[in-house]
Amino acid sequence: MKLQLNPATTPFNLAQTLTCGQSFRWRKLGAWWAGIVHEKVVKIRQADGTLNYQTIPEESDSRFIESYFRLDDDLPEIISQISSDDCIRRAVRSCTGLRIIRQQPWECLISYICATHKNIPAIKNVISNLSKEFGRRVTFDQHDFYTFPKPSALAKASIEQLKACKLGFRADRVRETARIIHEQQLDLESLREASYESARATLRSLPGVGPKVADCVLLFSLDKLEAFPVDVWMRRAILEYYSDHFPPAFIERMKEKGSGTPRDYREIRLFGQTYFGRYAGYAQEYLFAMIRRQWTTKETSISMRRPYK
């Protein structure tokens, strides 16, 4: 199947979008990217304005891809809304076409509960283990893929089985959350219609869901583009680019403390949301991508690279 995009009205960069750390299920197979979306294996590649893709089982409706990659977001309009200064404009320019992915809430929720206190490679590893153990195998082009486990499968799993997937202390939280979703005490899809604040409060009632995990699930799966997740990278970005917007004492504390308190979290989130506006989540993704690139290419100032002693 083929999807033609006009770069002027619908800028999109597939590789950028798949590698910026928001989803953990994609892998490179030669020139193609392959992953699982809504129980289907998807193989996709981009040549400028053209997206080529195949799915197993066959899906003829292109809205499936358009929805997953949020091609319905008016990115030029969003970018103009978040462009509060030169810094964010530079971030946007450096990863043109980066889009937020519309993941499935259930998978997104479990993924980010598992992500607690783990780096990206380790998160991918756990999600892959879980899917292999509790998902369904689908073979495509001689490669094995596994669908994401259903709530019932994780609810029924033993703690030992979950720990064997390298979940560690997250095992209880994952199983308990799975049980609540499986028993339909909480309907994730309905949160799409709720306000940001109300959906956030509901998510926070689940074990393993703190402010950061809630904001990630809201942004990456529940269409709450005003969500502004604050993690260690966002704190580094704030320190590097936006320290002028905070009291000096606050900045000093951030430099010394690795993690920060729930109050600090709220402080930074509210800054992001008021400063960048209703598409703050997009600003967060662009800043996130920029600070990570700066960090890995060692362009960041020396003082920034040794914030914790």
Added chain:
DNA sequence: ACATCCCCTTAGCC
């Protein structure tokens, strides 16, 4: 090689 530190945090205890 090898040690040491860090990681897209949460929850439970004072």
Added chain:
DNA sequence: AGGCTAAGGGGAT
């Protein structure tokens, strides 16, 4: 009430 701490295991340096 808010600050401190423990909690896998892999990756980076």
